[in-house]
Amino acid sequence: MIQRTQFFKEIAMDSKLNRRSPFGFGRKRLKYMMSIEATEAKNESDLATSESSKSSKIPNNGKSPRDAEDLVTEEHFWQSLFKGIYRDKKALVGLVMVFLFILIALLAPWIVPHDPYAVDMEKVLIAPNSTYVIGTDFLGRDILSRIIYGARISLVIGLVPTLISLAIGTFLGMVSGYFGGKIDYLIMRLADVCMAFPSLLLAMVVMYTLGASLFNIFIALSIVNWGSTSRIVRAQTLSIKEKEFVEAARSIGVGKFKILWRHIFPNCIPSLIVLFTLSVPEAIMSEASLSFLGVGAQPPTPSWGLMISRGKEFLFSSPWVAITPGVAIFLVVIAFNFIGDGLRDALDPYTKH
Amino acid sequence: MNETVVEIQNLKTYFETEKGFNPAVDGVSMILESGKIMGLVGESGSGKSMTAMSILGLIPKPFGQILPESKILFEGDDLTKLSEKELAKIRGNKIAMIFQEPMTSLNPVYTIGKQLMEPLRLHKNLSKREAKVLALKYLEQVRIPDAAKRFASYPHQLSGGLRQRVMIAMALTCEPKLIIADEPTTALDVTIQAQILELLKDIQVRLNTAILFITHDLGVVAELCDDVCVMYAGEVVEKCDADRLFETPMHPYTIGLLKSLPKIDDDVEELYSIEGMVPNLIHVPTGCRFAPRCDKSKRICFDALPPRILIDKQHEVLCWQYDEGAWSNE
Numbered sequence: 001m002i003q004r005t006q007f008f009k010e011i012a013m014d015s016k017l018n019r020r021s022p023f024g025f026g027r028k029r030l031k032y033m034m035s036i037e038a039t040e041a042k043n044e045s046d047l048a049t050s051e052s053s054k055s056s057k058i059p060n061n062g063k064s065p066r067d068a069e070d071l072v073t074e075e076h077f078w079q080s081l082f083k084g085i086y087r088d089k090k091a092l093v094g095l096v097m098v099f100l101f102i103l104i105a106l107l108a109p110w111i112v113p114h115d116p117y118a119v120d121m122e123k124v125l126i127a128p129n130s131t132y133v134i135g136t137d138f139l140g141r142d143i144l145s146r147i148i149y150g151a152r153i154s155l156v157i158g159l160v161p162t163l164i165s166l167a168i169g170t171f172l173g174m175v176s177g178y179f180g181g182k183i184d185y186l187i188m189r190l191a192d193v194c195m196a197f198p199s200l201l202l203a204m205v206v207m208y209t210l211g212a213s214l215f216n217i218f219i220a221l222s223i224v225n226w227g228s229t230s231r232i233v234r235a236q237t238l239s240i241k242e243k244e245f246v247e248a249a250r251s252i253g254v255g256k257f258k259i260l261w262r263h264i265f266p267n268c269i270p271s272l273i274v275l276f277t278l279s280v281p282e283a284i285m286s287e288a289s290l291s292f293l294g295v296g297a298q299p300p301t302p303s304w305g306l307m308i309s310r311g312k313e314f315l316f317s318s319p320w321v322a323i324t325p326g327v328a329i330f331l332v333v334i335a336f337n338f339i340g341d342g343l344r345d346a347l348d349p350y351t352k353h
Numbered sequence: 354m355n356e357t358v359v360e361i362q363n364l365k366t367y368f369e370t371e372k373g374f375n376p377a378v379d380g381v382s383m384i385l386e387s388g389k390i391m392g393l394v395g396e397s398g399s400g401k402s403m404t405a406m407s408i409l410g411l412i413p414k415p416f417g418q419i420l421p422e423s424k425i426l427f428e429g430d431d432l433t434k435l436s437e438k439e440l441a442k443i444r445g446n447k448i449a450m451i452f453q454e455p456m457t458s459l460n461p462v463y464t465i466g467k468q469l470m471e472p473l474r475l476h477k478n479l480s481k482r483e484a485k486v487l488a489l490k491y492l493e494q495v496r497i498p499d500a501a502k503r504f505a506s507y508p509h510q511l512s513g514g515l516r517q518r519v520m521i522a523m524a525l526t527c528e529p530k531l532i533i534a535d536e537p538t539t540a541l542d543v544t545i546q547a548q549i550l551e552l553l554k555d556i557q558v559r560l561n562t563a564i565l566f567i568t569h570d571l572g573v574v575a576e577l578c579d580d581v582c583v584m585y586a587g588e589v590v591e592k593c594d595a596d597r598l599f600e601t602p603m604h605p606y607t608i609g610l611l612k613s614l615p616k617i618d619d620d621v622e623e624l625y626s627i628e629g630m631v632p633n634l635i636h637v638p639t640g641c642r643f644a645p646r647c648d649k650s651k652r653i654c655f656d657a658l659p660p661r662i663l664i665d666k667q668h669e670v671l672c673w674q675y676d677e678g679a680w681s682n683e
Contacts, residue, residue, distance in 0.1 A: 181415070244458040251409055251452075252445025252472040252523070266462040 081270075084346020091342020097335035105151040114142035116149045116302050125318045135320045137311065143321065146302040147328050153214070153303050154332060157287040158280040161221035166276060168222065169229025170268065174260050176230065177237030187230065194227035200289055207295040214297050217290060221283050229275060236268045270347050277340035281333035288329050304329050355386040358530045358563040359408065359427045359448075365420040366400075366407045373635045377403045377417075379587035385531060385563040390554070392578030392595065393567045394610070398631045400587040401567045405533045408432060408565075409448060410440045428530075446476040449524035453536040455516035459508035465519045466504035472526050491522040495552060514545035521552060531563045532556075538573065550577050571614055575599055580667075583607050586631055586642040593668040603670045605647045641673065653679055 085091045104111065113133070120140035128135045134143045176187040194202070206220035240246065241264060249259050288305030290296030297303035299310070304325040311322030366378040378400045385391055393401045406412050407419055410432060425432040427448070432440070444450075449472075452458040459468060469488035473479050479487065485504075492500035495518040508516060517537060524532050534553065538546040554577060557564050566578055574581055574595055581598045583591040583606065591604040602608045609627040629646040632638065638645065644654035653673050662675045674680055 244452050244454050245460040247411065248450070248452055248458045248520070248523075249460070249471075250411055250444070251450040253441040253443070253475055254445075254471065255441060263460050267460070269462075 081273075081343065081346050085339070085342050088342040088345060090338045091346075094335040094338025094342065097331060098339060101151060101332050101335065102155060104148055105155040108148050108152050112142075112145040112148050114145045116141060116145040117300055118142075125314060125321070127318070128320055134324050135318065137307070137321050138314060143307075143324055146307060147304070147325055149302040150304045150307065150325065150328065151332075153297065153301065154284050154287065154329075157214075157217060157221070158284045158332075158336075161218045161225070162276060162279045162283050164218065164222040165225040166229055166272065166279065169226035170233050170265070170272065172226065173230035173233025174237050174264060174268070177234035178241055178256070178260055178264065184234075188234070191227035191230050194224065195231075197224075199224045200286060203286060203290060204293065204295055207290060212295045212298055214301065217287055217296055220290070221286055224286075225279060225283070229279075232271060232275060233268055236271055237264055240264050240267050274340060274343045274347060277336055277343055281336040281340075284329065284336075285333055355388050357384055358387050359385040359425065361385075361404075361408070362424040362426070364404065364407055364423040364425065364433075366403050366412055366417060366423070367420060368417045370416070370635065375634050376587050376637065377634065378407060379634075381582075381584070381587075381589050383582055383589065383592065385565055387530065387563050388557065388561045389579040390557055390564040390566050390577055392574040392581040393565060393584060394569060394571060394574055394581060395584035396569060396631055399584040401569075401584055402535055404584070405450070405535050405565060405567055408531075408533060409444055409450060410435070410437070442476070445472040445524075445529075446527045447529050448531045448533065449527065449529040451517075451520050451524050451532065451534040451537045454540050455513050455520055455537075456540065458520055459516055461508055464505050464507055465511070469504075469519065469523055469526060472523060476527050488522075488526060491525050492519070494525065494556075495519070495522040497522070513541050514548065517541060517545075517549055518552070521549070521556070525556065525560070528560060529562060531565065533565045533567070535567045536569070537566075538570070539568070546573075553577065571599075571610060583610070586634060588642060588671060589669075590643065590671045591669065593664075597668060603664065603668070603675065604643075604672050605649050605674070606643050609646075641671075649674060651680070 085095065113131075118141060120136075123132075123136050123140040124138055126132050126136045126140075132142050132144070134147075137143055137146070172187050172191070176184045197205075203217075203220040203224050206223060207216055210216040210219065246259060246263055249263050254262075287296055287303070288308070291303045291305030292309040294309065297306050299306060307325040308322050308329075311318075311325070314321050315323075361381060361383050364378055364381040365376065368375040368377050381400070381404055383391065393404065395401050403412070403417075407423075408425055412419060419433045421433075423433050427443070430439075432443070435443075459465065466485070466488060469492065470481070470484040473484040473487055474481070477484075489500055489504060492504060497503050497515060497518050503511070503515070503519075508519075511519065517540075520537070537553070538549050541549065550573060553564065553566070556562065566573075568574060578595045580594050581592070582589045583598075583604065585606050591598070591602070591607045598607065599611065602611055606627070609625075612625045613627065615624055627646055632642060632645065638655070640653070640655040640657055641647070641650070641659045644650040647654065651673070657673075659671050659673045660676050661669060661671050663669055664675065
């Protein structure tokens with residue numbers, strides 16, 4: 001008997017240590033639970049008296065209800081994700097770079113050395129020196145300040161259209177995969193049409209018809225990129241909907257859309273995160289390309305693509321004008337790709353160990 | 354005290370395939386009574402699970418169809434004729450299901466508490482707190498140690514046995530009239546199997562529910578069930594109470610199944626097995642479906658459908674052997 005109580009204590013200790021929540025707010029939730037437990041203890045005893053009197057009659061045969069392997073702990077998704085990133089030095093570097101990039105973008109007005117829009121025709125195309133760290137452009141504007149402001153544009157371009165296209169793609173993909181049949185066929189053919197065009201070309205067509213502005217870039221990039229997302233999410237949905245917990249949810253009478261939202265969507269999140277980190281640099285590149293070609297951001301917006309486009313005329317006389325925004329694009333894109341690759345590897349069961 | 358909960362009459366569930374119709378369930382009839390456990394036994398592919406799925410209307414549509422002559426009577430309604438919405442009200446509420454694979458039957462992203470509360474909040478319109486109190490009560494009823502703590506655990510933190518208990522608790526929450534257990538112990542190891550079976554038996558006694566227990570394990574049937582239906586190729590070939598089945602099995606298929614059980618005191622070189630496989634139902638044989646594998650089969654078995662013969666009130670068998678006139682004429 002003493003041994004058994006000892007065993008139970010150990011289990012209790014263990015379970016305290018092992019309690020983890022995949023979403024990280026386990027402790028808070030635990031506290032909440034404990035607090036309502038305390039208040040409900042009374043109600044519970046009232047409510048349960050009738051039932052407990054019934055259940056006390058059941059013979060238990062003196063067996064203790066416990067399982068041999070009571071505590072199974074597997075790595076949960078977020079854990080393996082963070083661990084994977086931590087182990088992958090490349091991804092860690094990417095994470096730091098992206099963090100810096102976001103910080104620079106957010107703090108731009110406070111950290112720029114000069115006004116990025118101030119034209120000074122007396123200081124045109126100055127080579128890098130101590131006041132103008134990477135020189136000035138053909139209108140005498142400080143390039144460093146413009147690159148710092150450009151980070152804001154790239155950040156917004158990287159996030160907003162990606163999120164929009166991800167949302168559209170996820171919704172259509174889930175509906176397509178879950179309901180199948182004609183809806184599936186319709187959505188997938190639509191996605192095929194979108195994917196059949198080279199994305200840059202399609203974006204250019206959209207930009208050309210809508211007119212060149214930053215806002216229209218959002219629309220263009222959102223329209224262009226949802227196709228591949230919806231395909232991936234559809235595939236994911238197809239495999240998840242065959243899982244037994246979906247069947248179980250159906251067997252307790254949960255409605256279709258509720259199953260989609262509550263049971264299938266949360267299980268798509270891992271792939272969506274990877275997809276997101278890999279789509280952000282793509283969007284930044286697309287914006288830069290569109291701006292370079294003149295159908296994207298318009299002057300005097302300090303967009304990196306536009307800066308390269310304007311600077312290319314002076315590529316041999318004053319190379320810093322075109323090269324430095326190029327380097328900025330390169331660094332941001334590669335940083336996001338590092339993270340994306342790291343996440344993908346961390347979540348891929350085959351590359352583990 | 355045993356009243357009829359569900360009456361299945363001539364259930365036919367056919368699947369449309371590229372090669373033609375597959376009669377996965379072909380004319381199954383049975384009566385499920387409260388406070389009784391009905392065992393449904395058969396090989397893989399004999400239509401056991403599809404019978405269960407038909408009751409809940411979970412047949413994968415458009416490929417699977419329940420034919421219009423089938424009837425599943427429950428509380429005055431024919432479940433096969435109800436709309437999806439009406440069915441959703443019954444599922445989990447009045448008829449609950451326990452699945453085979455406890456590892457995948459729980460959604461990995463939610464705590465078990467949240468999942469336990471789902472049917473309660475769905476069917477009983479309870480507030481979160483009320484649902485929690487009830488859910489905890491059932492978690493304790495299925496004898497999960499430290500129920501209050503487990504409430505906030507995620508499925509991956511529990512072992513298979515515990516997860517299956519959670520599934521059972523989930524099936525119990527709305528106090529259903531019928532629980533369908535689709536091979537609930539197949540994925541568990543033997544000691545835990547015994548615990549789960551004991552738990553089910555206990556629930557059935559206490560709540561006076563009807564249980565439809567699907568299994569291919571005759572040992573489990575012997576231990577747990579009151580009545581047994583033996584299914585072969587979509588048909589019930591023998592129906593009787595569990596003790597009778599082991600004492601005097603009548604259908605050659607049942608006899609074969611019982612023979613193929615290894616016995617601990619027998620020292621045999623090779624275990625007995627029934628020759629052949631469950632036939633491909635797209636090309637249904639004209640006569641008895643078991644005839645090609647049967648060691649007693651005569652010509653009549655291949656030529657005509659066997660009659661359903663009532664040996665007595667509790668024993669039904671689908672075999673030519675017991676139609677004395679026809680059998681001796683051969």
